Amino acid sequence: MDYVVLLKQVPDLAEDLEIDSAGTGLDREWMSFVASEWDEYALEEALHLRDATGGTVTCLALGVQAGDVDELLATCLARGADRVVRVGSFEQSPDSHSAAGAFAAALDGIPHDLILTGVQAIDDLDGQVGPLLATRRDLPHVSVVTHIAVAADGKTATAHQEYAGGVVGEFELDLPAVLGVQTSREAPRYAPVSRVRQLMKTATIEKADGGGGGSGSGLTIEAMAVPESGATAEMITGNPVAIADRIAAILAERGIGAGAPR
Amino acid sequence: MSADVMVLVEHRDGAILDTTFELLGKAKSLAAESKGEAVAVLLGSGVAGLAGSLGAAARVIVIDDPAFEAFSPSAYQAALVPVVRDREPTLVLVANSGAGMDVAAGLSAALELPLAAYATEVTMDGGSPRVTCQLYAGKIQATVRFERGRGIATVVAGSFPAEAGAGAGSPMVEAVAATASDGRVRFKRLHRPEAGDVDITRESVLVSVGRGIGDQDNLELIEALAKALGGAVSSSRPIADAGWLPRTRQVGKSGLKVKPKVYLALGISGAPEHLEGMRGAELIIAVNSDARAPIFSVAHYGAVADLLDVVPALTARLGG
Numbered sequence: 001m002d003y004v005v006l007l008k009q010v011p012d013l014a015e016d017l018e019i020d021s022a023g024t025g026l027d028r029e030w031m032s033f034v035a036s037e038w039d040e041y042a043l044e045e046a047l048h049l050r051d052a053t054g055g056t057v058t059c060l061a062l063g064v065q066a067g068d069v070d071e072l073l074a075t076c077l078a079r080g081a082d083r084v085v086r087v088g089s090f091e092q093s094p095d096s097h098s099a100a101g102a103f104a105a106a107l108d109g110i111p112h113d114l115i116l117t118g119v120q121a122i123d124d125l126d127g128q129v130g131p132l133l134a135t136r137r138d139l140p141h142v143s144v145v146t147h148i149a150v151a152a153d154g155k156t157a158t159a160h161q162e163y164a165g166g167v168v169g170e171f172e173l174d175l176p177a178v179l180g181v182q183t184s185r186e187a188p189r190y191a192p193v194s195r196v197r198q199l200m201k202t203a204t205i206e207k208a209d210g211g212g213g214g215s216g217s218g219l220t221i222e223a224m225a226v227p228e229s230g231a232t233a234e235m236i237t238g239n240p241v242a243i244a245d246r247i248a249a250i251l252a253e254r255g256i257g258a259g260a261p262r
Numbered sequence: 263m264s265a266d267v268m269v270l271v272e273h274r275d276g277a278i279l280d281t282t283f284e285l286l287g288k289a290k291s292l293a294a295e296s297k298g299e300a301v302a303v304l305l306g307s308g309v310a311g312l313a314g315s316l317g318a319a320a321r322v323i324v325i326d327d328p329a330f331e332a333f334s335p336s337a338y339q340a341a342l343v344p345v346v347r348d349r350e351p352t353l354v355l356v357a358n359s360g361a362g363m364d365v366a367a368g369l370s371a372a373l374e375l376p377l378a379a380y381a382t383e384v385t386m387d388g389g390s391p392r393v394t395c396q397l398y399a400g401k402i403q404a405t406v407r408f409e410r411g412r413g414i415a416t417v418v419a420g421s422f423p424a425e426a427g428a429g430a431g432s433p434m435v436e437a438v439a440a441t442a443s444d445g446r447v448r449f450k451r452l453h454r455p456e457a458g459d460v461d462i463t464r465e466s467v468l469v470s471v472g473r474g475i476g477d478q479d480n481l482e483l484i485e486a487l488a489k490a491l492g493g494a495v496s497s498s499r500p501i502a503d504a505g506w507l508p509r510t511r512q513v514g515k516s517g518l519k520v521k522p523k524v525y526l527a528l529g530i531s532g533a534p535e536h537l538e539g540m541r542g543a544e545l546i547i548a549v550n551s552d553a554r555a556p557i558f559s560v561a562h563y564g565a566v567a568d569l570l571d572v573v574p575a576l577t578a579r580l581g582g
């Protein structure tokens with residue numbers, strides 16, 4: 001079984017995002033990047049599945065200048081991926097439709113029985129790459145999945161799709177297929193920084209052509225903005241004790257806490 | 263191209279989901295502006311009877327076929343492609359659910375129609391849609407237009423009132439034969455959650471905790487506060503994923519929708535998937551160390567502070 005995982009870096013939300021001077025994009029000058037959370041789950045699942053069925057895990061990331069794609073791919077190797085491939089060349093992370101186009105082209109030369117992506121990424125404005133890629137390559141796809149298992153004959157897989165209220169649909173799908181991973185069975189394994197550093201020097205990062213690119217997202221961004229946070233909230237200031245006092249008072253007004261009847 | 267606004271209907275266990283009514287209400291007002299019709303598309307097996315409850319639509323296209331006995335992304339996508347291609351609606355509204363994500367992106371790729379994801383508002387401007395989308399877990403808002411005036415939007419649950427779309431009416435029902443299907447994704451069964459020790463949907467006070475708690479051991483502080491308040495502990499998804507609390511305590515898109523009297527959000531950033539489960543709470547008080555956390559845009563009261571300082575102080579103040 002050949003597993004393929006698509007990964008990317010996204011801006012680190014621990015740092016404040018700023019809008020650029022045009023007002024239609026993020027100011028990328030000081031931005032720092034982290035691996036997209038859901039992609040790490042996708043890789044973790046792929047590694048488990050490969051260990052169960054045998055085969056290979058190949059990780060694909062677009063060759064974007066912003067951030068550090070090679071570090072991302074070296075981390076995949078450190079975690080146990082068999083091959084890593086840098087796809088195409090982009091100044092910054094392109095829209096989902098263009099990304100799907102590039103991956104679709106690269107997959108011509110990469111064996112794939114099961115393609116795992118993160119279910120979503122925080123920066124996608126024009127939809128999720130998984131189903132976009134699947135449709136371009138005419139593959140079946142399911143998003144928001146957990147509990148992936150591959151049948152003994154390697155021809156089908158099963159996966160759970162999550163709905164509201166904890167309800168879950170179980171599906172069987174013909175392989176090859178694309179799954180958008182929501183969580184992995186175990187927390188993503190740790191890759192020692194020293195090992196990643198070493199692999200960045202010694203490992204082979206293959207390159208694949210991303211094709212001619214697509215027609216883009218078909219969206220025009222008129223404006224981007226930081227929503228006015230707390231515009232409707234009354235903000236409580238002061239030290240923790242003062243904050244606690246105020247919250248207790250607000251609750252008491254509603255008959256909650258401090259011995260109030262339930 | 264038509265001026266219609268199309269809505270993909272989602273239903274489960276023989277009932278239309280609330281998110282569909284949210285979209286229908288919006289579609290109706292948008293279609294009035296674009297001078298088209300609100301068109302609901304209903305796929306299923308033995309579902310023709312459900313069309314009557316889609317009264318907010320002017321027209322319901324029903325594809326009633328054993329092939330759609332249960333939801334399957336591949337089957338739905340295959341059947342919808344010709345419908346959307348032939349009717350050429352100005353806008354297709356799809357709920358940003360597990361099922362909706364699959365179908366909307368699939369349609370977008372198959373029909374080369376642009377897709378605006380995580381929409382929270384849609385307006386019509388000169389007959390073409392303008393969509394407000396959330397990005398970066400709610401930290402950025404983008405306003406977009408479709409380059410050629412038409413496209414698809416996946417809408418975050420709870421963005422529009424369901425009441426507007428749940429009204430009675432007598433839509434024109436149009437039965438359409440499925441011209442395509444795709445059996446490569448086959449539904450097997452539905453798993454329903456087991457009842458938990460606590461039913462958070464019935465609690466009037468929820469002390470809800472997110473990744474900001476840092477360490478599992480700190481949960482004790484949260485339990486103590488909940489006890490002092492006579493409430494229960496709930497959480498965001500990462501806490502349930504980590505196994506620190508049972509899944510039945512999870513609030514949000516893939517968890518439960520709650521509407522308590524008081525919802526204390528502690529160390530929860532307020533991602534759209536979390537907000538859709540709790541924005542209906544009567545009183546929301548948020549404590550978060552990040553002044554820009556999106557939770558503060560739904561909270562009634564907020565404090566930028568370390569929850570590990572505020573929680574013990576509050577418990578002590580309450581005599582806990």
Ligand SMILES: Cc1cc2nc3c(=O)[nH]c(=O)nc-3n(C[C@H](O)[C@H](O)[C@H](O)COP(=O)(O)OP(=O)(O)OC[C@H]3O[C@@H](n4cnc5c(N)ncnc54)[C@H](O)[C@@H]3O)c2cc1C
Nearest residue numbers: 472473474498499514515516517529530531551552568569
């Ligand atoms: C299909 C799908 C379904 C999903 N369903 C759900 C769902 O049902 N429910 C859900 O919650 N999520 C759901 N998610 C996940 C969602 O996107 C977010 O990842 C999640 O809500 C984030 O949880 P969080 O706020 O606890 O963590 P984070 O986003 O990591 O936020 C932690 C917050 O804690 C703050 N913080 C850190 N330390 C402290 C401190 N000491 N004191 C105070 N504040 C602190 C930080 O500033 C930050 O704002 C879903 C995602 C997908 C893709």
Ligand SMILES: Nc1ncnc2c1ncn2[C@@H]1O[C@H](COP(=O)(O)O)[C@@H](O)[C@H]1O
Nearest residue numbers: 006007008062117118120121124128129
């Ligand atoms: N530029 C990219 N490079 C690598 N993987 C990507 C890229 N864009 C999207 N993906 C994959 O597709 C998933 C969904 O991304 P998105 O469509 O941006 O929500 C991601 O979690 C990745 O697995």
